[in-house]
Amino acid sequence: MEKKEKFTEELVDVHGIPLLRSIAEAWSQVEGFEARPDDLFIATYPKSGITWVSEILDLIYNNGDVEKCKRDAIFNRVPLMELIQPGYTNGVKKLGELKSPRLLKTHLPVELLPSSLWKNDCKMIYVSRNTKDVAVSYYYFYKKIKIHPKPDSWEEFLEKFMTGKVMFGSWYDHVKGWWEKKKDYRILYLFYEDMKEDPKRELLKMLKFLEKDLPEETVNKILYHTSFEIMKENPTTNYTMMPEDEMDNKISPFMRKGISGDWKNHFTVAQYERFEKHYNQQMEGTTLKFRSEI
Ligand code: A3P
Numbered sequence: 291m292e293k294k295e296k297f298t299e300e301l302v303d304v305h306g307i308p309l310l311r312s313i314a315e316a317w318s319q320v321e322g323f324e325a326r327p328d329d330l331f332i333a334t335y336p337k338s339g340i341t342w343v344s345e346i347l348d349l350i351y352n353n354g355d356v357e358k359c360k361r362d363a364i365f366n367r368v369p370l371m372e373l374i375q376p377g378y379t380n381g382v383k384k385l386g387e388l389k390s391p392r393l394l395k396t397h398l399p400v401e402l403l404p405s406s407l408w409k410n411d412c413k414m415i416y417v418s419r420n421t422k423d424v425a426v427s428y429y430y431f432y433k434k435i436k437i438h439p440k441p442d443s444w445e446e447f448l449e450k451f452m453t454g455k456v457m458f459g460s461w462y463d464h465v466k467g468w469w470e471k472k473k474d475y476r477i478l479y480l481f482y483e484d485m486k487e488d489p490k491r492e493l494l495k496m497l498k499f500l501e502k503d504l505p506e507e508t509v510n511k512i513l514y515h516t517s518f519e520i521m522k523e524n525p526t527t528n529y530t531m532m533p534e535d536e537m538d539n540k541i542s543p544f545m546r547k548g549i550s551g552d553w554k555n556h557f558t559v560a561q562y563e564r565f566e567k568h569y570n571q572q573m574e575g576t577t578l579k580f581r582s583e584i
Contacts, residue, residue, distance in 0.1 A: 299375075299437050307399055307459040309372070310437065316374040319382045323371060325406040328391040330500070331414040332368065335464040336397050336457065337427035338419035339482040341544075344368040345527050346493060346516045347393055347415070350500065354508035356515055360524070363531040368393045375437075397458045400467040411476060415496065416468045419482035420580040421461050421569065422553035425451045427546065429556075432456075434541035444556060452568055462572035469578045483550050483581045489513055518548035551583035 301308035304317055313320065325331075332347065334340040341364055348367050352358045361367065366384070371394050373381040385394055396403070407414075429447045432438045438457065441447035447456075454460030472479050478499040485492045490513055497504060504512075514520065521527040522545035529537060529544035537544070557565065 297436070298439050300439075301455075301457060305402060307402060308455060308457060310375070310457065312375045313372055316376070316380075319374060319380075320372045321404055323382050323385070323404040323406060325404065325410045325412050326390055326392065327410045327412065329407075329410070329412045330391065330393050331407065331412055332393065332395045332417070333400075333414055333468065334395075334397060334417045334419075335424060335461050337424050337431055339417045339485065340395055340397070341527060341529075342482075342485070342516060342521070343415060343417050343480070343496075344393065344395055345521060346496065346512060349512045349515060350493075350496065350502065350504065351391070351393060353504065354511045354515075356511070359515075360526050362526065363529075364527050365529070365532065367526075368395050371396045372398055399459060399464050400471045408475065413476045413478075413499065415478045415480065415499070416472070417480045417482060417485075418465045418468070418578075418580070420550065420553075420582045421465075422557065422565065422582055423482075423550060424461060426553050426556045428456065430542040430546055434538045436536050436538070445561070448561060448565070452565065460572075462569075466573070466576050466578060469576065481580070483584050486550050487584050489516070518545065521545055522548075550581070553582065 299310045299312060302311045302314040303309075304314045330347065332340055332343050334343075344364055344367070345359070348359050348364070349356070359367070369381045369384040369388075371381045371385060373379055385392060425448060428451060429441060429444055432441050432447060441450070450456050451461070454463070458464065468477065469479060471477060478495065480492055480495065490509065493509060493513060497509075515524075522543070525531055527545075528539075530539060534540075
């Protein structure tokens, strides 16, 4: 595929969700994606830990073989299904070329998933993260990704985030939508904060969900290799293998802080108060609860 220079793209609504224009224009390909019964989908709202969970799962699938998991960058080992940019990348096509059993990732809200996923009753792991840390992480991501227009300020970005005018739309609708769907489908719903608190407990939940056993020693090895510190140094997980004209890691590294509660360094008191009020309105009536720090 001939490579074009990266450019900034505007967002266009697809069934009410803001997505890149190139994805909107190729939407029939995403809708027509052919899932296989043994596919495992990893889903998150952006900046909620998809890279972390993808690396854990690739290591689980490869029985802790670290060298095997360095075969390619994480974004090629576990491609983002809906990412289609003609002349540059096509997630649907990339996945079509992968051998089963496949690991796939998506940031789509649950209502936009291709119907073949439900027909094949695919297993899915959803990871959510408290909204304030997601907003901060997304802000830095927006600043360094060529495809997104640069936010003028944190204040401006926060406003867009709260009103769902960012890529993949409203965080509130995303986490609630998946939370409801798990009642009827094979979805393991995890929290970033739980993974920070006790990564081993959460890894064991994943193994149980996959009906897979691994020796204790392999589990510990996977935990070591997926710690923030090790993933930050690993070129296949820290996104330094992505060309600089697409993602400028000098503005902010992909493996930025990896903590819970960094929002406290960014929200003013006034922003916090407004945000909490809006949050309570948006999350009213749901049984879904988040921890903003651990
Ligand atoms: P921060 O920007 O808060 O540091 P995603 O992979 O969904 O894009 O999410 C990226 C966020 O997950 C970043 O958050 C990144 O630092 C964090 N992250 C990635 N790997 C991690 C790990 N092994 N442990 C903890 N956090 C991790």
